[in-house]
Amino acid sequence: MNKDNRDSNGITLDPENWSELRALGHRMLDDMFDYIEHVRERPVWRPIPQAVRDHFRAVLPHQPIGVEDAYQEFSRFVVPYATGNVHPGFMGWVHGGGTAVGMLAEMLAGGLNANLGGRDHMPIEVERQIVAWAREMFGFPEGASGLFVTGTSTANLLAVLIARTAALGRATRQTGIAAESARLRAYTSTSAHICISQALEISGLGTDALRKLPTDARYRMDVAALRKAIAEDRAAGLEPFLVIGTAGTVDTGAVDNLAALSEICRQEKMRFHIDGAFGALAVWSPELAPLVRGIELADSIAFDFHKWGQVPYDAGFLLVRDGELHRDTFASPAAYLRRETRGLAAGSPWPSEYGPDLSRGFRALKTWFTMKTYGTDRLGAVIARTCALARYLEQRVRAEPMLELLAPAQLNIVCFRYRADDTLNAKIVADLHESGIAAPSTTSINGRMAIRAALVNHRTQICDVDALVDTVIRFGAASAPR
Secondary structure, eight states: OOTTSOOTTOOOOSOSOHHHHHHHHHHHHHHHHHHHHTGGGSOSOOOOOHHHHHHTTOOOOOSOOOHHHHHHHIIIIIGGGSOOTTSTTEESSSOOOOOHHHHHHHHHHHHHTOOTTSSSOHHHHHHHHHHHHHHHHHTOOTTOEEEEESOHHHHHHHHHHHHHHHHHOTTHHHHOSTTTGGGEEEEEETTSOHHHHHHHHHTTSOGGGEEEEOBOTTSOBOHHHHHHHHHHHHHTTOEEEEEEEEBSOTTTOOBOOHHHHHHHHHHHTOEEEEEOTTGGGGGGOTTTGGGGTTGGGOSEEEEETTTTTOOOSOOEEEEESOHHHHHHHHOOOOGGGOOOSSSTTOSOSOGGGGSSOSSOOOHHHHHHHHHHHHHHHHHHHHHHHHHHHHHHHHHHHHHOTTEEEEEOOSSSEEEEEESSOHHHHHHHHHHHHHHTSOEEEEEEETTEEEEEEEOOOTTOOHHHHHHHHHHHHHHHHHHSOO
8 A cells, every 4th residue: 555545557547647637626716706796798598509518429438538628618618598587678588597605515525525415414414404594493293304406396296195105004105096086186287386286196186186276466366266166066976185386386476365275275184285396485585474374384395495495406305284294205124224323324304305315415405505605694685586576578668669568476476468469579588698788588477478487596686677678668669560
């Protein structure tokens, strides 16, 4: 054995020269700080040239090029053509802007390379700290469980599986659901995210088990229609077992009447789950928290820290009131995963007992850093500010003769259009993207194409909203038939 305790004939992936790597690492860090600090100087998004796409059609690399050259390729071919959600002009899909603090935490997590599937180590205690904070945020009891996942789509799927276990029993994990699932019925609104239908499909219950109910004038689930649907299904011999409400719909930002939905579930002995992908974190703002009143009554809540919470992707989360039911849905003992009372194999129950993933990254660290660094009061103020910007955008739209508001701004989303046909509005949005000025998305409101501005990024200011409105009018006027 040589003096540094390494086998001279061995192979390692550690650098031969740590000083050189350290210098490059500091340069990478400075470059990313510059990227964030000077984000306004760049376009929100730019089209990817074919030559850049072709560069990533290269064959499998058998020989090394070295980290310096790899970084040069990243800087040249990846950075200029990213999604753009760091930019204050990104207003399309509900993407958070991230923070430099979160980026640093992600680097630290990568250095630790911790697997949060299980065992007894402090990274899991950090995740348990977030679970405890989530219980406090939403007024859940001590026995409630929580789990980091990729995003709310996955969290909603896990919630459906938990509800399935509650309805059919744990034995269904062994016997399957073919004989019993056809009688189950779940309910959501036509404004719910597509991942709700996907969750029913993946769970094996099938999309036929999901009734999508109409919405009221504010795009919330029609409570009377829900009561009627449940009564009809019970009369037909079916078993209503789950209502999925929404706190912040993807199209308009509408919040269902959560308290009313909870009361129906209590009376009907059904589970109540809330898709709160971004809207759930309104609880951080004293101004907005009343809009999600009733969220504390849910059996489970799915939400993302990487949206309004500004944590870098990805950091989805599921909070479940009945922690034992949660564990019964997923825990699977195995000899090679034996839990002990001492040593590294201690620390039971492990996070892997609450979801399907045994290999799990340290998502909790960037969330912990974000919450500790800024505090929920400041994060809540940022959330409230995005809603204030939405109200400002609504006012600007109402004041412009060539623009039309298609849905009221209930949280941070504004749906409007240029007074022209759908084809022209689609062209305006594509032109906006390619201009690099702003990046809204589109949706359909009552059968009409809408320009949808979702104001999520903490960097977005009034000047960015003005740029969006002014450019929509300019592009619309330039493209309108004469």
